[in-house]
Amino acid sequence: MKKTRLSLFPGLLFISSALMATELKTVSPEQLLDMQQNQNALVVDIRTEAEWQASGILSNSLKLQSFDPQGRFDQAKWVAALEQLKSSPDQPVILICRSGNRSARVGDFLTRQLGMKNVHHLQNGLQSWLESGGPVSPNCLQVACK
Template identity: 50%
Template sequence: MIKHRKLITSLLLLFSLLPSLLPADELSRVDIAQLIDLRDRQNALIIDIRTPQEWAASGLIPQSYPLTFFDAEGRYDLDRWLAKLDKLRSTPDQAVVLVCKSGNRSAKAGQLLTQTQQMKNIYHLQNGIVGWVTAGNPVARNCPNQLACR
């Protein structure tokens, strides 16, 4: 009886600590169909984290917002970027889909958001804008004043 009580007490303690031992929300990778579904059904915010030069060269996914995450040297200012993101989000838990050229930078940025900021509902588009364009999907042109669209 005493052994059972100790076992039950130990299990209860373990289960009470379990949530704090679990990792923060994980970044989810989405394909094109899932991105469209998130955008259309859940009002997900699509954020293109590439550079202005990249936006001008290949365009943007329609209804997405350009918000560079990494500069040309791979540096980022997380606080500044998050402040800009907060202005775009309709609610703090609005789903966000990150887009880059191939999916590598968006995965890195998304991991920073989910692991260091404990943000929920963060996704990244696998194969990035390259996959979007290769699949024959439309792009919107974003031509900053200093750059000419190609």
């Protein structure tokens, strides 16, 4: 009996390390800036058009609304659009929403269900960005705003 348990242990370590590799990571506003500047991180604002209009967006971020006004998420369409925005398959992606809830849900979907690596979300969303004194730009009509 003990021999069987010990032989399963290396397999369990492998599985747990594989799961750890695809977990969503949380970043602070400072880490977001560092990753954007030093790792070419793609910063994706997943909020709604109304939210972009109300509060503006982070400079050098891209707008890619995740949930429509009725709360629906077209996973296939959204992921295809995200892949089009990425410059490489391993480019870090940082998701932003208002409070961190939606970005965590979308990030969990990307990492756990699709197995995407190098996915992050801004802890407490745009609220933490604003509290840290981070600047925002007015909403613009293009997907990418500078």
